Amino acid sequence: MLRTARSRRIGGRVALGVVSALVVGVTGYAWAQLQRLDEGLVTADVISPSGQLAGDAGAPLPVAQNILLVGLDSRTGANGLPLPQNLLDSLHAGGGDDGGNTTDTMIVVHVPAGGAAATAISIPRDSYVDVPGFGRHKINSAYSRARAAARGQLAASGQSGPQLEMAADAAGAKSAIGTVEKLTGLTINHYAAVNLAGFAALSQAVGGVQVCLNAPVHDTYSGADFPAGQQTLSGAQALAFVRQRHGLPNGDLDRIARQQAFLAGMAKNVLGSGTFTDPARLSSLVDALQGSVVLDHGWDLLSFARQLHGLSTGSIAFATIPVQSLSLATPSDGDAVKVDPSQVKKFVQQQLGTPGVTASGGTGATSGGVRPIAETKSPPPSSSSTPQQPKATAGTGCVN
Numbered sequence: 001m002l003r004t005a006r007s008r009r010i011g012g013r014v015a016l017g018v019v020s021a022l023v024v025g026v027t028g029y030a031w032a033q034l035q036r037l038d039e040g041l042v043t044a045d046v047i048s049p050s051g052q053l054a055g056d057a058g059a060p061l062p063v064a065q066n067i068l069l070v071g072l073d074s075r076t077g078a079n080g081l082p083l084p085q086n087l088l089d090s091l092h093a094g095g096g097d098d099g100g101n102t103t104d105t106m107i108v109v110h111v112p113a114g115g116a117a118a119t120a121i122s123i124p125r126d127s128y129v130d131v132p133g134f135g136r137h138k139i140n141s142a143y144s145r146a147r148a149a150a151r152g153q154l155a156a157s158g159q160s161g162p163q164l165e166m167a168a169d170a171a172g173a174k175s176a177i178g179t180v181e182k183l184t185g186l187t188i189n190h191y192a193a194v195n196l197a198g199f200a201a202l203s204q205a206v207g208g209v210q211v212c213l214n215a216p217v218h219d220t221y222s223g224a225d226f227p228a229g230q231q232t233l234s235g236a237q238a239l240a241f242v243r244q245r246h247g248l249p250n251g252d253l254d255r256i257a258r259q260q261a262f263l264a265g266m267a268k269n270v271l272g273s274g275t276f277t278d279p280a281r282l283s284s285l286v287d288a289l290q291g292s293v294v295l296d297h298g299w300d301l302l303s304f305a306r307q308l309h310g311l312s313t314g315s316i317a318f319a320t321i322p323v324q325s326l327s328l329a330t331p332s333d334g335d336a337v338k339v340d341p342s343q344v345k346k347f348v349q350q351q352l353g354t355p356g357v358t359a360s361g362g363t364g365a366t367s368g369g370v371r372p373i374a375e376t377k378s379p380p381p382s383s384s385s386t387p388q389q390p391k392a393t394a395g396t397g398c399v400n
Contacts, residue, residue, distance in 0.1 A: 066109070066187060068191050069109060072102075103142070104125050106180065108348075127336070128333070142172075147171055151164065194293050211258075212261075223239075321344045
């Protein structure tokens with residue numbers, strides 16, 4: 001069941017807005033803004049009973065939590081209404097029928113018991129995996145395949161308009177969650193999604209994010225047109241930066257490195273630039289989140305914000321699952337990214353510092369082995385069966 005009322009609960013393009021919202025609550029004004037945010041968010045009932053958690057409001061996180069953040073290549077807003085064409089044009093997003101409602105960004109954020117030392121693990125969008133109910137396909141299509149199937153059934157039963165679109169979105173979200181759980185071995189406890197326009201609005205609301213490029217880029221597909229070196233991006237420029245994959249040496253892996261660098265910069269920006277004590281900037285951030293983010297229905301933002309008092313720019317680590325090849329030939333999906341689920345599960349356990357503990361609700365992850373905030377960059381994968389492990393470097397650095 002989908003609802004948009006007071007009881008609803010929170011998000012790059014990459015759902016970067018979630019990181020901003022998670023730490024709201026530093027001042028009395030910020031807390032009032034968080035309450036306003038909680039009242040206006042769109043939520044969906046997408047978490048399975050096995051993933052739902054119960055905890056005491058205001059107490060430290062009793063167990064580890066896994067949050068799936070997705071960036072949707074969608075031309076529909078969180079409220080189920082089509083995005084205006086003039087807005088899509090400004091974002092280089094094509095028409096309302098483009099995109100295919102795929103999850104072109106997928107990041108699992110693991111928050112250990114206690115609420116500190118979070119780990120964000122990226123999953124390449126073209127990873128060829130088992131999509132429950134649909135067979136083996138690219139992981140970014142798990143959402144769109146289930147969404148399309150549910151939409152057809154709902155339309156046949158007489159549903160229409162925004163409610164039809166939102167119900168179809170919920171079916172897509174459930175499929176994406178189930179596919180990620182099967183690949184990683186983790187239980188997903190919370191879900192947050194943001195679309196193209198939402199990411200642009202969020203990056204603008206926080207005053208932009210500083211990034212650094214190794215070389216100048218010009219890509220007509222995404223609209224990315226930037227010089228080399230450091231620069232501050234927001235709005236349509238920020239969206240182009242995290243969307244570009246054409247013309248990059250390692251394609252989608254380089255795009256993931258950009259997304260991680262931008263997310264690191266966003267967290268650093270929000271936590272260190274006085275966003276929570278700047279009424280105008282904080283109000284803009286809340287407005288952007290309300291118009292662009294869809295969360296799971298059971299996420300109690302007010303309690304979660306209290307619990308995350310230990311989160312800081314030095315306690316988020318970034319990683320990317322190991323891949324074996326970027327050019328796996330598939331029967332019907334073109335070239336895909338080859339991954340080994342058993343190696344992915346082992347890698348995830350190593351990153352979280354809890355070998356053998358794959359579901360939340362157990363002992364919870366400790367902070368052991370969690371690196372400081374850093375850019376995680378994957379080297380070019382080989383065509384061999386040896387997985388390519390991502391490597392972290394100090395600081396956010398420059399990216400391709």
